[in-house]
Amino acid sequence: MAATSTNPENRETPGTGTTGGAxxxxxxxxxxxxxxxxxxxxxxxxCALTLVNLNQESQPTNQIxxxxxxxxxxxxxxxxxxxxxxxxxxxxxxxxxxxxxxxxLVLIHRIDLGNAAEAERAxxxxxxxxxxxxxxxxxxxxxxxxxLLLVKDHRxxxxxxxxxxxxxxxxxxxxxxxxxxxxxxxxGAKLWIKLGPLSFQPAELAKILxxxxxxxxxxxxxxxxxxxxxxxxxxxxPRARDLAPVLVAWAASIGIVVLERDLGTSLLFFGIxxxxxxxxxxxxxxxxIGLSLFAAGCLAAYSLFGHVQQRVxxxxxxxxxxxxxxxRKGLFGxxxxxxxxxxxxxxxxxxxxxxxxxxxxxxAAEELGLLGLAALLLVYLLLTARGLRAxxxxxxxxxxxxxxGLAFAxxxxxxxxxxxxxxxxxxxxxxxxxxxxxxxxxxGNYVLVGLLLRISDASRRPQQPSKxxxxxxxxxxAHTELVERPR
Amino acid sequence: xxxxxxxxxxxxxxxxxxxxxNATYVQVIRADALRNxxxxxxxxxxxxxxxxxxxxxxxxxxxxxxxxxxxRFEYKRxxxxxxxxxxxxxxxxxVYGTGGVESAxxxxxxxxxxxxxxxxxxxxxxxxxxQGGNVELTLNPAMQQAAYQQLAGDGVxxxxxxxxxxxxxxxxxxxxxSYDPNRLATLSSDDQQQAWxxxxxxxxxxxxxxxxxxxxxxxxxxxxxTAAAALESGxxxxxxxxxAKSSIKLPKVDAQLPNYGGATxxxxxxxxxxxxxxRSCNTAxxxxxxxxxxxxxxxxxxxxxxxxxxxxxxSVAPSSVGDIENQAQLYQSGIGQFNVRTTPMQNAMVAAAIxxxxxxxxxxxxxxxxxxxxxxxxSTDSEELGRAVSxxxxxxxxxxxxKAEQYAGDEGKISGVQIASKTGTAEHGEGKxxxxxxxxxxxxxxxxxxxxxxxxxxxxxxxxxxxxxIAAPVAxxxxxxxxxxxx
Numbered sequence: 017m018a019a020t021s022t023n024p025e026n027r028e029t030p031g032t033g034t035t036g037g038a039x040x041x042x043x044x045x046x047x048x049x050x051x052x053x054x055x056x057x058x059x060x061x062x063c064a065l066t067l068v069n070l071n072q073e074s075q076p077t078n079q080i081x082x083x084x085x086x087x088x089x090x091x092x093x094x095x096x097x098x099x100x101x102x103x104x105x106x107x108x109x110x111x112x113x114x115x116x117x118x119x120x121l122v123l124i125h126r127i128d129l130g131n132a133a134e135a136e137r138a139x140x141x142x143x144x145x146x147x148x149x150x151x152x153x154x155x156x157x158x159x160x161x162x163x164l165l166l167v168k169d170h171r172x173x174x175x176x177x178x179x180x181x182x183x184x185x186x187x188x189x190x191x192x193x194x195x196x197x198x199x200x201x202x203x204g205a206k207l208w209i210k211l212g213p214l215s216f217q218p219a220e221l222a223k224i225l226x227x228x229x230x231x232x233x234x235x236x237x238x239x240x241x242x243x244x245x246x247x248x249x250x251x252x253x254p255r256a257r258d259l260a261p262v263l264v265a266w267a268a269s270i271g272i273v274v275l276e277r278d279l280g281t282s283l284l285f286f287g288i289x290x291x292x293x294x295x296x297x298x299x300x301x302x303x304x305i306g307l308s309l310f311a312a313g314c315l316a317a318y319s320l321f322g323h324v325q326q327r328v329x330x331x332x333x334x335x336x337x338x339x340x341x342x343x344r345k346g347l348f349g350x351x352x353x354x355x356x357x358x359x360x361x362x363x364x365x366x367x368x369x370x371x372x373x374x375x376x377x378x379x380a381a382e383e384l385g386l387l388g389l390a391a392l393l394l395v396y397l398l399l400t401a402r403g404l405r406a407x408x409x410x411x412x413x414x415x416x417x418x419x420x421g422l423a424f425a426x427x428x429x430x431x432x433x434x435x436x437x438x439x440x441x442x443x444x445x446x447x448x449x450x451x452x453x454x455x456x457x458x459x460g461n462y463v464l465v466g467l468l469l470r471i472s473d474a475s476r477r478p479q480q481p482s483k484x485x486x487x488x489x490x491x492x493x494a495h496t497e498l499v500e501r502p503r
Numbered sequence: 504x505x506x507x508x509x510x511x512x513x514x515x516x517x518x519x520x521x522x523x524x525n526a527t528y529v530q531v532i533r534a535d536a537l538r539n540x541x542x543x544x545x546x547x548x549x550x551x552x553x554x555x556x557x558x559x560x561x562x563x564x565x566x567x568x569x570x571x572x573x574x575r576f577e578y579k580r581x582x583x584x585x586x587x588x589x590x591x592x593x594x595x596x597x598v599y600g601t602g603g604v605e606s607a608x609x610x611x612x613x614x615x616x617x618x619x620x621x622x623x624x625x626x627x628x629x630x631x632x633x634q635g636g637n638v639e640l641t642l643n644p645a646m647q648q649a650a651y652q653q654l655a656g657d658g659v660x661x662x663x664x665x666x667x668x669x670x671x672x673x674x675x676x677x678x679x680x681s682y683d684p685n686r687l688a689t690l691s692s693d694d695q696q697q698a699w700x701x702x703x704x705x706x707x708x709x710x711x712x713x714x715x716x717x718x719x720x721x722x723x724x725x726x727x728x729t730a731a732a733a734l735e736s737g738x739x740x741x742x743x744x745x746x747a748k749s750s751i752k753l754p755k756v757d758a759q760l761p762n763y764g765g766a767t768x769x770x771x772x773x774x775x776x777x778x779x780x781x782r783s784c785n786t787a788x789x790x791x792x793x794x795x796x797x798x799x800x801x802x803x804x805x806x807x808x809x810x811x812x813x814x815x816x817x818s819v820a821p822s823s824v825g826d827i828e829n830q831a832q833l834y835q836s837g838i839g840q841f842n843v844r845t846t847p848m849q850n851a852m853v854a855a856a857i858x859x860x861x862x863x864x865x866x867x868x869x870x871x872x873x874x875x876x877x878x879x880x881x882s883t884d885s886e887e888l889g890r891a892v893s894x895x896x897x898x899x900x901x902x903x904x905x906k907a908e909q910y911a912g913d914e915g916k917i918s919g920v921q922i923a924s925k926t927g928t929a930e931h932g933e934g935k936x937x938x939x940x941x942x943x944x945x946x947x948x949x950x951x952x953x954x955x956x957x958x959x960x961x962x963x964x965x966x967x968x969x970x971x972x973i974a975a976p977v978a979x980x981x982x983x984x985x986x987x988x989x990x
Contacts, residue, residue, distance in 0.1 A: 137573040295507040335540065344542065350529050351537030352545050364548060386530040390523055397519045404512045408505050416504050424511055431518040440525040 043478045046107040047099050053111035054095055058088035061118030064360055068126045071361025087118055094157045101164040102473035106406060109472065112399040113450055113465050117153055117458070119392070120451035122360065123372075123379055124149050130366030145372045145453040152455040156462030163466030170470050174232040174414045181229030185268070187218035188226070188285075192275035205277045205445055219281045220460030223288070223425060224467070230289060231417040234296040238413070263309075277323050280432055280444030286310055287428045292421045296413075331442040342369050346378035346437055350389075357385025372453040374445065377437045392451070393434065400427040406472035411479075419471040422464050547597045551576040556612040556635030556875070558592050558604055560642035566592045566605070568635075571690065580688035586681040587651035590712045591642055591673075591868055593817075594684035598695045603712070604638060604868065607816035611636040611872045611880070618872070618880045634875035641672035641870045641883075646952075649984035653977040654679030654958070661958035661974070662713035662847040664866075665981050668855035668944055668953040670885035671864030673815065675954075675981055676848075680709040715819040718844035719957055722929030723783045723970070724940045725839025727853055727900060730780060730788070732795045732803035734896045741899050744773040745787040753789075753831040760789050760834060763928065763969075781906035783926065785838045792837020797827050800837065806891045808852045808863055815848070815866045822849040839927060851955035853891075854942040857904070858923070858950030861897035863888040905947050912969075915976035917983050923947040924978075926970030936961025941974035945982045952985045954978045 062084030069080060091114045098105050128144040135142035167173060173180070191199040191206050199209050209216050272282040290306035317324045326339045334340035334347060345368040353363060365371045365379035372379075381389040403423025407416045426449055433452075436443035447457040529537070538546060555578065558566035565588045568578040580595045582588065593603015601609055610616035614623065614635040626633045643665075650663040654677060665675035686698035702710050711717060733739040747768035750761040768774040768784035779787035792800055804810075804824050813819040825842020827833050835841035848866060856863040865886040872880045892900070904923035911926050927940030939962060944953040955978070962973035 133573065137571070291511060295504055295511065298504065298507050335542065347529060347537055348540065348543045348545050350526070351534040351543075354530055354534055364545060367545065367548075381526065381530060386526055389526050389530070393519050393522055393526075397516065400515055401512060404508055404515070407508050413504060416508065420504075420508050420511060424515065427515040427518065431522060434522045435525070438522065438525050438529050440522065 043104060043476060045099075045103045047095070047103065050098070050107035050110055051092075051095055053107065054091050054114055055088060057111050057115040057118060058084050058091070060115060061087055061122060064119060064122040065125070067359065068122060068129070068361035071359055072126075072129055087114075087121075090154060090157060094160060097161040097164055098469060101161075101168075102469050104473045104476040104478075105469040106402050106472035106476070108402050109399065109465060109469055112395055112402070113462075116392075116395060116399075116450035119380075120376065120448075120453075121146060121149055121153070123365075123376055123383075123451070124453045126361055126383070127366050127372045127376075127379055129361075130364065131372075134366060148455065149453050149458070152458045155455075156459045159459055160462045160466040160469070163463055164470060167467070167470055170415050170418065170467065170474060171412055173228050173418070174235070177229045177232030180225040181233070184222040184225030184229060187222040188268070188272065188281075189275075190218050192272075207276055207278050207281070207445070215455075217454070217456040219278065220456045221463070223281075223284065224422070224460060224464055226285070227288065227292075227421045227425060228418060230292050231414055231421055234292060235413045235417055238296055277321075278445055279324065279327060279442070280436075280446035283432055283444060284425065284429055284446065288421055288425050291424050291428075292417060295420050296417055327442045327444070331439065334439060342375065343437075343439060343443055345369065346375050347439060349378050349382040350438065353382035353385045355386045357381070357383050357388055359383060373447055374433075374443075374452070375437055376448055376452045377434050380451070381438075393430070396427070396430045396449075400424070400430075402472070403468045406468060406475045409475035410471050411475070415471050415474060419468060419475075422468055426461070426464065548576065550613060551578055551597070553614060553633045554578050554635060555580060555595070556614070556637040556873075558612070558638050558640060560588075560591075560640040560644050560647070563644040565640070565642075566595075566684075573690070576690045579690055580684075582684045582688070584648065585683040585685045586655070587648050587677065588642070589681045589684050590676050590678045590714055591640055591647070592684060594682075594687040596687040596695055596699075598692050599687060599699050602710075603817055604640065607814075608638045608869060608872065611638060614875075616872075616880075619874065622874055622876075636875060636880060637873040637877065638869055639871040639873060640868055641667070641674065642676070642868070643674040643985055645984045646675040646981050647677060650675040650677035650956075650977070650981045651679065651681065653980045655681065657963050659958050659962040659973070660707055660713075660960065661956065661962070661977070662717065663954065663956045663977060663981055664714045664847045664851040665952055665954040665978075665985065666851050666855045666864075666866055668858035668864070668950050671855070671866045672870065672885070673866050673868045674952060674985060676712075676714045676868070678709075678711075678713045680705070680707045682709040712817060713957075714847045715815065715817050716846070718820055718822065718846055719938055719940075719959075720929040720931050721839040721843055721845040721850060722927030722938065722940055723785075723839055724850055724853070724925050724927035724942045724955075725837075725843055725845070726780060726783065726788045727857065727904070727925055727942070728804050728807060729792050729795070729800065729837045730776065730900055730903065731807075731857075731892050731896060732799045733776070733791045734899055735803060735892060736795050736799055738794065739776055739791070741777050741902065742775045745776055745779050745784075746790055747771055747774040747779075747784065748786045751786045751789065753834055754793065755829060756831045758831070760785060760838075762786055777903045777906055780903040780925070781910045783907070783910070788838050789834035793830055793834050795837075797833050797836075800824065800833070803891070806863070806889060807856055808849055808888060808891075809845070811888070813848075813866065815868050817868070819848050819866075820846055822846055839929060847955045847957050850940065850942050850957075851953055854925075854944050854955060855950075855953035856891040857897050857900050858944035858953045859897075860894040861890055861892040863891050901947060904943070908943070908947075911941075911975055912971035914972070915979040915983075917945075917979060917986070920945055920982070920986060921947040922979070922982065923950075924975070926975060928969045936966050937968055939968050939970040939973035941970050941978045943975075943978055943982065945986065952982050954981055956981070 065083060066080050098110060125146040128146050132142045191209055199206055202208055207217050207219060209218060272278050290303060293302045329337045330339035330343055334343040349365060349368050360383050363382040365382050368375045368378050380392055400423045403419055407419035410416055429446055429449055432444055433446045433448045435441040447454045449461045554568040557564055564583055566582050569581050571579045582592060591604060593601060593605040595601050595605045612635045614633055619636050623633055646665055654661050659679060661679055663675060663677045667674055682702050687695055689695055749765050749767045750759050753760050762785050768779055768782050768787055801824050809822045812821055822845035824836060827836055832841050836843050852863060865888045867883050869883055871882040874880055901923050904925055908922050908924040911924060922943050922945040924943035929938045931938060939958045942955040944950040956974045958973040961968035964973055
C-alpha cells in the first residue's frame with residue numbers, strides 16, 4: 017500500500033495535472049482506486065481470518081468467503097456514500113480504515129477463541145467481543161455516511177463551534193460528576209456511562225466536539241495569539257490573557273486526571289490543544305510553554321496521586337511490580353512473537369489481560385511479529401498523513417486546523433497506546449483506533465474519519481472560478497509600438 | 504499555516520519511528536531475555552502445547568500426555584501406576600522441573616533432540632502438530648509391580664533392584680515409600696506445591712530413589728566380595744578350612760566379634776569356606792578379610808563396581824568400602840560393617856556379576872528411544888564394565904550361594920527353581936533395628952534375573968529381623984514374577 021501513497025496524488029491537485037491542454041482542468045475522483053483498494057483490504061482480511069481458522073484446527077469453510085464478501089459489501093456501501101456525497105475525497109482513507117477495522121475484527125475473533133477455550137475449561141460463561149464489534153462497525157459506517165450526508169461543507173461546523181465546545185466539555189466531565197450507578201469505576205478509571213446494557217465512553221465523542229470548537233476558536237482569535245507580549249530571556253512571550261485558552265486546556269486535562277483518573281485522555285487532550293495552537297499561530301514558543309506546563313503538571317500529579325505513581329512504577333519496573341502485571345504479560349507475548357510472529361491463531365494472546373482492547377497491539381505483535389506490528393504502525397502513519405495532506409491542501413483556515421487536529425489526534429492516540437503497550441511510555445487507558453474492541457471508540461473514530469473525508473473532498477474538489485479572468489492577449493502576439501523615435 | 508502542518512507531519516513520523524525502534528528493542532534485542540524470564544509462563548505453556556512422548560516398558564504405557572482442552576496447558580502428563588514406577592519414570596512438573604527418565608531423556612520426550620530434527624522439519628512442512636519421541640524402558644512391568652507391592656504392601660521402607668545379569672538391563676527398580684508423580688503433574692501450581700511440600704517434608708523421604716541414591720551398610724552380603732577376594736588371592740578355595748569359633752577377639756583392640764546369635768559355625772573347630780558362607784559366619788569372614796588384606800579387598804570391590812560413578816541414566820551414588828585404619832576395622836569391613844556402604848543397585852550388580860560368569864555389565868534403564876511413529880532412533884547396547892572375577896571363581900561363589908539359599912528361611916520359596924543367594928542383616932547403630940538384605944540370582948544354573956532387596960530398620964518384624972525373614976520374600980516374589988510372568 018505504501019507504494020500507491022506517495023506520488024500520483026500530488027499531480028492531481030487542481031491546476032497541476034492538466035496534460036491534455038483542456039480549457040477546464042478535470043480532477044479525477046479516483047473512486048475506482050478506492051474500490052480496488054477496498055477489495056484488496058477485503059482479501060487481506062479474509063486471508064487473515066482463514067489463517068486463524070486453520071491454526072485453530074478447524075477446516076476452512078465457505079463461510080469465511082461469505083464473511084469476506086459481507087465485509088466488502090459493508091464497506092462497499094460506505095464507498096457508495098463517499099461516491100455520492102464526497103466524490104473527490106482521498107481514495108486511501110476509507111481502504112486504510114477498512115484494513116485496520118477488518119484486521120481488528122480478526123484479532124478480536126482470535127482472542128475470543130482463546131478466551132472461550134479458557135472459560136470452557138473453567139466452566140464459566142463467555143461473551144465473545146467480536147459480534148458486538150461487527151455491530152459497532154456497521155453503526156460507525158452509518159454515522160460516517162450521516163456525517164457526509166449532513167455536513168455538506170465542513171465550514172458550517174464553525175457556526176456551531178460554541179455549541180460543540182459546550183457539549184464536548186459536558187460530555188467529558190459527565191462520567192466524573194454522575195453517580196457511580198450510571199458511571200461506574202472500571203479498572204480504576206471513571207470513564208464510562210452505563211445505561212442498562214449500553215455502555216458508552218463520552219470522551220471519544222467529546223474529543224471531536226472539542227476539536228471543532230478549538231479549531232473555530234483559534235481561527236477567529238488567531239491574531240491575538242500571534243501578538244507578542246513581553247520579551248524575556250530572548251523569547252517573545254504571549255500576553256498573559258492570551259495564555260488563557262492554554263491554561264484552561266491544561267486545567268481541564270489535570271481535572272480529567274484527578275476526577276476520572278484517565279491519564280490517556282488527559283495526555284491526548286492537552287497534546288491536541290497544544291499542537292492546534294501551534295498550527296494556528298505558527299509559533300513554537302507555545303509548544304515550549306505547553307510542555308513546561310505539562311511537565312509541571314506531571315510532576316505534581318506524580319507526587320500527589322497514588323494511581324499515577326502506580327502507573328509510573330509499572331512502567332519503570334514491569335518485571336517486578338504488581339501493577340506491571342499486564343505490561344509484563346504483554347512484553348512476554350511480544351518477545352515470543354519475535355520478528356516473524358507465531359502466525360495468526362498460533363500464539364497465546366489471550367494470556368494478556370484485556371488483550372482484545374487495551375493490549376490488542378501486543379496480540380498483533382505476538383501473532384504477526386515485529387513485521388506485522390511495523391506494517392500496522394505504518395498504516396496508521398499513512399492514514400494520518402492522508403489527513404494532514406487534506407489539511408495542507410484545503411483552502412480555508414478552519415478546515416486546515418480541523419483536519420490537522422483530527423489527524424494529529426489519531427496519531428498521538430496511536431503513539432500513546434503503542435508506546436504504553438511496548439513499554440516506551442507509562443501505560444494509559446486509551447484504545448487503538450479501529451483495531452481495539454470498543455463501541456464508543458470505533459463509532460467516534462468513524463465520525464472523525466467522516467470529517468477527514470469531508471475536508472479532503474473539499475481540498476481536492478476543483479475550484480469553481482469565482483470570477484472569470486479577463487482574457488489577455490499573449491505577449492508574443494502583441495504588436496510592437498513605437499514610443500519614441502530614437503534620434 | 505502549512506509550515507507548522509508540515510512540521511507536525513515530521514513529528515508524527517518521528518513518533519512512529521520511535522515506536523518502531525522500541526518495538527524492535529522488545530521483540531528482537533530484548534526478546535531472549537524476556538522469553539527466558541522466570542515469570543514468563545509462555546515457555547512453560549510451549550512445553551505443554553505439544554504432546555510429550557510416551558514412556559513405555561514391555562508394551563505397558565507408564566507415562567503419556569493426555570489432551571486437556573485448555574488453551575494454556577494443552578496436554579497433561581499422566582502416569583499409569585504412578586508410585587510403582589516413579590523411581591524409573593520420575594516426574595514432570597512445571598513448578599519443580601523433571602526427575603528420573605523424564606529428566607534424563609527430556610530432549611527426546613519433548614521432541615527437541617537432535618535425532619528428531621528430521622521429524623520436526625517434517626511436521627513443520629506438513630503442518631502437523633509436533634510430537635515428542637518415545638522412550639522404551641527395560642523394565643519388566645510384572646516384576647516392577649511385584650517389587651513395589653512387596654514393599655509397599657507391608658508398609659516397610661526399602662528398595663529392590665532386579666537386573667538381567669547377561670546384559671545389565673534393569674528389570675525392576677522399586678522403592679518404598681514412593682510417590683505419585685501424577686500429583687506433581689497437575690495443572691494447578693497450588694496443588695503441585697502442596698504435593699511437593701508434603702513429599703519433601705515427609706519423614707521417610709519418598710522422593711529419594713533409594714535404589715540408586717541411598718547407601719546402606721551391606722552386612723553379610725559383602726561376604727560375597729570378601730570370598731571373591733579370598734578365592735582370587737589363591738590362598739583359598741571352596742573347601743578351605745576357616746575358623747568356626749562363635750566369637751573372636753578383634754586384633755589389637757579389646758572387643759569381641761561374635762557370630763549371629765553367638766552360634767558356632769557348625770560342630771567342628773573349623774568349617775569349610777562354603778559352609779562359612781552358607782551359615783554366614785562372621786568370625787570366619789572377618790579373619791579371611793584380615794588375611795587377604797585391605798588392598799586386595801578394595802581391588803575386588805572396585806572390580807565389582809564400587810567407587811564408580813554410573814548413569815543408568817539416573818546417577819548412581821558410588822558405593823564404597825570406606826576408610827580402614829587398622830586390622831580391627833578391616834575385620835569388620837570384611838563382613839560388610841564398619842564404613843562399608845553400598846546402594847541396592849551396586850549389590851544387584853554384585854549378584855549379577857557372579858551370575859554372569861564374573862563379568863560386570865553396566866546397568867541401564869533405557870532400552871530404546873523411538874520417533875513419534877515408533878521407528879527406532881537409538882537403542883542401548885549392553886556395555887561391559889569389566890571383569891570382577893574369573894568364571895571359575897564366579898562358579899565357586901555361585902555354588903556357595905546355592906548352599907546359602909538352603910540355610911535361608913523358606914518364606915516365599917519357589918518350587919522347581921534353584922536360587923543362589925546371600926542374606927545380610929546389617930546393624931547400623933545402637934538401638935536401631937537392623938537392615939535386612941537379600942541378594943540373589945535365579946535360576947542358579949542358567950541365571951536370568953539378579954536381584955538385590957533391602958528392607959530398612961527391621962521391616963515389620965523389628966529387632967529380631969534378619970535378611971532371610973524380611974528381605975528374602977520380597978526378592979523371591981520379584982524373581983517369581985520374572986520367571987513365571989507375574990503368575
